Amino acid sequence: MLKILRAGLVATGIFAGAMPAVAAQCGNDGSGFAQWVQDFKREAPSNGISPTVLDKAFANVSYNRETIRADRGQRSFKLSFDQFMQKRGGQAIISKGRGIKKSNASLFASIERRYGVPAGPLIAIWGMETGFGSFMGNQHTLSAVATLAYDCRRSAYFTEQLYAALKLVGRGDLSPSAKGAAHGEIGQTQFLPVNVIRYGVDGDGNGHIDLVRSRADALASTANFLRGHGWRAGAGYQPGEANYNAIQGWNAASVYQQAIAYIGAQIDGE
Numbered sequence: 001m002l003k004i005l006r007a008g009l010v011a012t013g014i015f016a017g018a019m020p021a022v023a024a025q026c027g028n029d030g031s032g033f034a035q036w037v038q039d040f041k042r043e044a045p046s047n048g049i050s051p052t053v054l055d056k057a058f059a060n061v062s063y064n065r066e067t068i069r070a071d072r073g074q075r076s077f078k079l080s081f082d083q084f085m086q087k088r089g090g091q092a093i094i095s096k097g098r099g100i101k102k103s104n105a106s107l108f109a110s111i112e113r114r115y116g117v118p119a120g121p122l123i124a125i126w127g128m129e130t131g132f133g134s135f136m137g138n139q140h141t142l143s144a145v146a147t148l149a150y151d152c153r154r155s156a157y158f159t160e161q162l163y164a165a166l167k168l169v170g171r172g173d174l175s176p177s178a179k180g181a182a183h184g185e186i187g188q189t190q191f192l193p194v195n196v197i198r199y200g201v202d203g204d205g206n207g208h209i210d211l212v213r214s215r216a217d218a219l220a221s222t223a224n225f226l227r228g229h230g231w232r233a234g235a236g237y238q239p240g241e242a243n244y245n246a247i248q249g250w251n252a253a254s255v256y257q258q259a260i261a262y263i264g265a266q267i268d269g270e
Contacts, residue, residue, distance in 0.1 A: 026152035030063035036150045037061065040162075047163060053170040057142055060177065064147040066139055070182035071148065081262075084255045090263055093127035097267045100132065107216060111203070115223035116233025120264030121247065122219050125189055128259065133188040136212060137181035141165065141174070145184035145193065158184075164193035173200075173209050187211025188218035191225075199225040225250065237261055 024039035025032060041054050079087060101108060101119045108119035130136045145165050148158035161184060168174035173196070180186050186196060191211055200209040203220030211218045223231075229249030235242035238261050247257050 024150075026150055026155040028152050030065070033063040033147070033150050037146065040146075040149075044163075044166070049163070049166045050170065053166055057166055057169045057176050058146075060140065061143045061146050062140075063150070064139060064143040064182075067144040067147045067182045067184075068151065071151070071153070079255060081255055081258050084259055085262075088128050088259065089131075090128075090259060093124065093263055094266045096132065097123040097127055097263065101267055104215075107219070111220050111223050112233075115220070115227045115231070117223040117226050117231055118264075118268055120266075120268030121226070121237055121260055122222055122264075123267050124260045124263035125222055125250065126215075126219065127263070128256075129185075129190040130188050133215060133218070136179075136187060136190070137185065138179055139182050139184075141178045141180045141184050141186060142169075142176060144180070144182055148183065161193045164197045168193055168196060178212070188215060189222045191221065195225060196221070199228055238265060 024036045024043060027033065027036065037058060041051075041058065044054055045051055085091070097120075100123055104119075108122070111122070112118050126132055142162075142165060145158060145162045149155060149162040151158070165174060165184065169176055174186065174193070178186070181190055183192070185192055188211060191200065196209065196211065200211065200221045201217065201224050202209055203216035203218070204214050206214075209217055209221070211221060226243075226246045226249070229246040231237075231243050231246040237243035237247060239258065244257070244261060247260050250260065251257060
């Protein structure tokens with residue numbers, strides 16, 4: 001989910017009532033990161049994060065230069081639709097996705113009954129984000145989110161993501177050692193931490209929200225995200241149709257939206 005654009009380019013306000021103005025000083029390189037971490041750890045308990053969780057979460061956090069390089073070098077969303085489909089392996093996603101829909105028919109039927117979202121767009125997102133869970137990223141999640149919270153470019157937005165990630169650590173839904181994509185996206189469909197808090201659901205009924213190991217949790221959460229962005233059961237999801245707006249909520253890049261709609265329709269047989 002560009003992934004950072006799923007929820008828009010402004011902070012969502014989940015923690016706005018509790019969070020004072022950020023005092024930790026942002027920076028544009030790694031030189032001030034260690035001091036920023038110390039300042040943040042002093043502020044965070046007043047925002048409901050326990051010192052125990054902070055110590056656990058920040059034990060292996062470091063300034064992540066791979067994250068900064070990725071953040072400064074996002075180019076695939078400037079491609080044409082055909083170029084984007086080729087780069088993302090769109091035809092392979094369609095071919096494999098049709099088989100996945102058949103072999104997981106009961107799961108997708110259950111999700112559609114609950115959320116109104118058919119298999120096609122969910123499989124399209126799943127395939128494009130992580131190759132159906134085959135590669136979910138290799139960057140230390142908490143380092144990635146903390147680095148972007150420190151970085152001046154979008155400090156407020158990612159400070160909120162960091163608080164959400166710490167809440168997930170506190171409730172046992174995110175390991176302090178977890179790895180994911182460069183902007184801190186988590187799991188098989190790549191949720192930013194705030195979206196895990198807001199839309200994550202226990203799709204397999206085991207009492208936990210595990211977007212990494214549970215495809216049921218990841219896909220149900222994705223459907224819940226789309227429903228939360230206005231998806232209506234039975235309505236179309238191609239450009240100009242009612243549910244295309246929900247797809248736009250997933251990712252602000254128009255070429256990505258078009259790919260979800262096209263791949264989804266090919267899988268659903270529309």
